[in-house]
Amino acid sequence: MTYRGLTTAEAEASRRIHGANVLPEPARLTFGQAFLETFRDPMIRILLVMVALMVTMYFVGYAEIYEPVGTIVTVLIVATVTARTSLTSDDEYHALRARTAKDRAKLRRDGGLHVLPVDEIVVGDLVILQGGDKIPADGVLISGDLRVSNAALNGETEECHKRADAAAVFPEKTTGDTFVDGTTLFRGSVVFDGEGLLQVCRVGTATMMGQMASEMQAREPASPLQVKLAKLADQISAFGYISGIVIVALYMMFFALRAGGIEAYVLLGWGQVLVDVIEAVSLAILIIVCAVPEGLPLMISIVLMQNTSRMLSRGVLVRRAVGIETAGALNILFSDKTGTITGGRLSVVEFFTADGTVYGADLLAGETVLAAQLRRAIGRNTASMYDESGAVVGGNPTDQAVMYALGEKNCRALQADETSQAGQRQTFNSVNKFSQAELPARGIVVYKGAPEVLLARAQYALDAAGNVVPYDADALTETINAYAARAMRVLAFGYSASAFHTNEVNADTVLIGFAAIRDDVRPEARAAIAEVQAAGIQVVMVTGDRRETAVAIARDAGLLRADGELVLT
Template sequence: MHKVFKGLTEAQVEESRKKYGSNVIKEAEPESFWKQFLEGFKDPMIRILCVIAAIMLVMFFMGQSEWYEPVGTVIAILLVNFVSAKTGVANDNAYRKLKESQKKDTAKVIRDGSLKVIEVDDLVVGDVVLLQSGDKILADGVLADGVLSVDNSALNGEAEECPKSAAEEGFHIPENITGDTFVDAHSLFRGATVLDGEGYMIVQQVGEATMMGKMAKDMEDKEPDSPLQVKLRKLAGQISVFGYVGAIVIALAYFVHFVILAGGFGAYFATGWLSILADVMNAVSIAITIIVCAVPEGLPLVIALVLMQNTGKLLKVNVLVRKSIGIETAGSLNILFSDKTGTITKGQLEVVEFFTGDGKVMDAASVPAIQGNLELSIGKNTSALFDDRHTVVGGNLTDQALLKFLGEEKFNSLREKDDCEVGEHQEFNSANKFSQAYLPAKGRTFYKGAPERLLAKAKTYLNDQGQEVPIDQAVLNAKIDELANRAMRVLAFGYSKAPMVRDEINDDVVLIGLVGIRDDVRPEAKEAIVEVQKAGIQVVMITGDRKETAVAIAKEAGLYRGEDDLVLTSAELSEMSDDEVKKCISKIRVISRALPTDKSRMVRLCQEMNLVVGMTGDGVNDSPALKRADVGFAMGSGTDVAKEAGKLVILDDNFNSIKNAIWYGRTLYINILKFCKMQLVINLAAVFVSAICPFLGIEDPLKVTHLLWINLCMDSLASLMFAGEPALKRYMRDKPRRRDESIISKPMIIQIIIMSVWLTIISIVWFKVPFFATCFDNSAQFYTGFFCMFVFSFMVNAFNVRSDGLNVFEHIRENKTFVRVWLIIMAVQIILVSLGGVVGDIFSCERFGFKGWLAVLGMALTMYPVDLIRKLLSPKPKRD
């Protein structure tokens, strides 16, 4: 009999709410468009563009530039922030739509002496909550009456039953929560689920005071900068130094050049202050041109576009992107800490093997005598059943796993048969370690329980012919030990032809067979783990399981191979200093009995070592580490707190989807690098040409409007070409990148310098070799031809950077956007120089004839063979 509870009165509820607060756990505010838009101005590249726009504006008011130059830069900035904000809001809306599709949980409480159903938010300290099989525990409290079996996997990550019994009056939840607190005899925590039994809980903590609430609050800390943000900040600094120092040096060089041309300082200053001021303005104008040339204005846009496009691609492979930057971060991982339950394993107990009394693994359905008796031993000896939604409910985790093994159709068939009525039944209890059911019509008692209990009485078993033969205990014990080493729980089934005797097993028991039960490894997780490891990413399983179970699972998942692989428990880890842990991090494969603090600590230590860290998880216990990691992979079936913490949500809980996120992340970064190589070649060449040509007597080879077109309009369009580059399998064989690694690697620098120097050389050749001037009718056409040659060279190089191999058309059919945009840019360039009129005046262009176009194409196409030679002479990247 249960105790009689009157519960709180309405007045007491209000008083409790005022004193202890409500049961609401605050969520992050929805991402607003304007907040995201303004966040964009924190990007280092955007800040450089803002400085350039300000300088251009000053130059405009000084009469040294046209109005459309600063306007064009401002438009580029606004466009980048708009795309980034739109993508961020869309991702946040998709996540909130997923949450809103789920109804709020309700609790059964006793108030004013009667049972009421209220929403989770309305619970207060002191409430008496009725808990029954299948209920979620919605606040922290103490079991005051009854007996329960609880699943704490959402809190500690482990799919295991935790028995709870009524506490004495005055018992309180411990202030310091440890891994053992979850499994103590009386404490109940928000996020757990009742597996079996019935009881009453007295609520002691609500809202942010609960264990779940504290974890949610712990996630409010500032997230670390993503590897891409670190790299962009570094690149922005390098470009700033290059641009500003280069501009000052070249401006001074020009000033000295003017002095030399005048015949010395005395002669120069004698020309008058108006002439000197004009020269100073000219030198400053050239310096500004250098800065404009040095900055890759299209880079922020290409990043925004690539992130936006890959968000859609990932959703198709069951990855919901909460924060776009998480895509690239996934591709940069050095180490991945993976939760076991529900990520590497299936997250639920199931029958993995059935074997007979001689240890032979087989399909029970292949032997009618075994199948018939096994069905009765399971179906008529359980507290679980199928509900109207075809879901197994009631009973404990073992009962549920066995019923799934039996199947709904067979279970219902047994219920409908008259000769399968149960005459007498005794449920499983921890003292007997078995359950039994007597079926009068069959004249048999069926047993289900611990192997040692049944084998103590059984002398025979059913073999693969359905015959009763003697048991070889040594062979059978060896098989049981083998399964125990594989972290399986073994359960035995038998029958007796005698009536049931309570608390006893009859002496004539025939062993039907045995099963191995555990939370098994996902088959697809094994394959995905191998691929992730081949990508050079260290995978560490971090679990609340005991060490032996964790090692067994790790072996089957391909994580632990012995030898130098290291397995640590939480206790062992806590005894080690940070420096000691860092020294052995590369060898760690498993951390068992892990606490949330262990996960957060490992993330911190790895980040201090400049490693890019990923964390997967689905429970409340995973949330702080999910938040602190560079990228958190939250499982779609996990808790809301976990999803709130992660940058990516794996909708199908599949490790293979994590692999896909890493793959797409690497593709995204490589596509950004392709764009960088293309744009920095043209930018560097523009700097060289603008700086060198005037000293060679070539005045204004590229007008500011030409540079604006190349750096803003054309580069922005070109960014679209690389947003759709396909994900290639070989990217998963590349080595991971360090957090502080520069975007511009040594091979990239060589490629950029070689191609920009070549473009500078053919630019000088264009002006200094008389042949090219003969292809045009006048000087205006000749300069227009150079403008076209410079742009066409840029477009030829776009194919060069697509591939490290010799085939620049590799996988071109998988990126049709590249071809379309390439043709559009070429067509616009031709139209631009052919229109004349106002457009011609703005861009200082004049149409020219067929002979000039041949000269333009001939010089531009030299970009291909030069890069081909570079590729042939360059060492090939190493891949496993």
């Protein structure tokens, strides 16, 4: 069945009716909000109480007016500086979000394939889903077969099997059973395996994730610095209460002893006692006020503002100034490899066969038996595809790398070749570590996956001339390890003349060849890692690559400098 999707006019009409596929974002901070937020600080509240007491004492003649006025000016300066710092960080944060690349999805529109930001998806759109894709909206599966993970929504790590039903209807009420039913898909879930077509039924805040995002617009937890300042404020308050009581008690005892005892003191009259009480309380307040560090909030605000500006000038955005103290206490920094330490774009460097013959990335342009088999193993067994603009879309970065190596011309030719049409398919996943596709017209199944998976089953391989010959497994393993030592990922290709079997590589598989793929270390990453390490911070790289590949990248990035340093697998 051919799916054309919505037309542009229908998509616009749907957007007007159902809204855009946009999740709620934190509201922009205003100066007034940031200014008032300062008065939540316990230290500022203590200063305000102190101002109220000093004003009271001024009216009874026990304090000068410049004392409360000076404290009020200090509080206003603190609030202004803090608000300005918070406002600058918030503006930079929203500007950064606007510049950040948004998630994109593949969908059918106007009868063609388009890759659009997920924000532009509307109710009624048909979205193409493949292994590794994040589902962009709520809807039902109308074509294909998927295994998805709903862990981001319900915390359950067990994958759910979804089967297509063209007549499926999105349920009005979502329950726990809805997550595991046969057809319903939710935004935020991840496709673990398979391919399918999602018909969008809910977008934006109407999605399950949108509702969760709306409910989670809660106040952020206090930072370690705020916790410490709150503790200090509590200690100052406790000191003030205890000191005040002790001072008043001692002062009243002094008055009583001076009068000749408690009875004699009472005989002086309650008017005199009240005057003495006011004097004692005033003295206690003066002593407590002197003990309050009214300059501390101002000093903290100025230091945080300077540090925030300094880090921003170096390209580091600190959204909450009070978080700088936490960053200053950093001991270990965990970093992803792909896209952070490395550039995030894989490309095929060269191909090689089991007998050790090496070819350039242009091998697939040739007309040899080896090139033809590789073209089929890539073009008919890869989750990526070329869109109408000639860009590779879909699939994981490895799929995209080999699809770019195949080229749009070869890909289109395979799509038009009746003898190379695929039947049953199984996409790559992290458990099986291979993908396979049946080519019924040719009577073969083609494989693409981790070398160790195909080597465990294959007994023969193609040589440079395209002949099926035995191969030296030990020598081939050494070759693969040598590529891994050069920070290259190796992908194996093979074919079998036996029937298609799910989750299994056939025992008669013949190795076609191998692709060496590389993602280079970012030049700026080396300098950044060296600078962080010089500051006494340990940097740990986290990756799903082979040990040899991870070690090579780590050495190239400057993370591993000695053989004795630890590598965990």
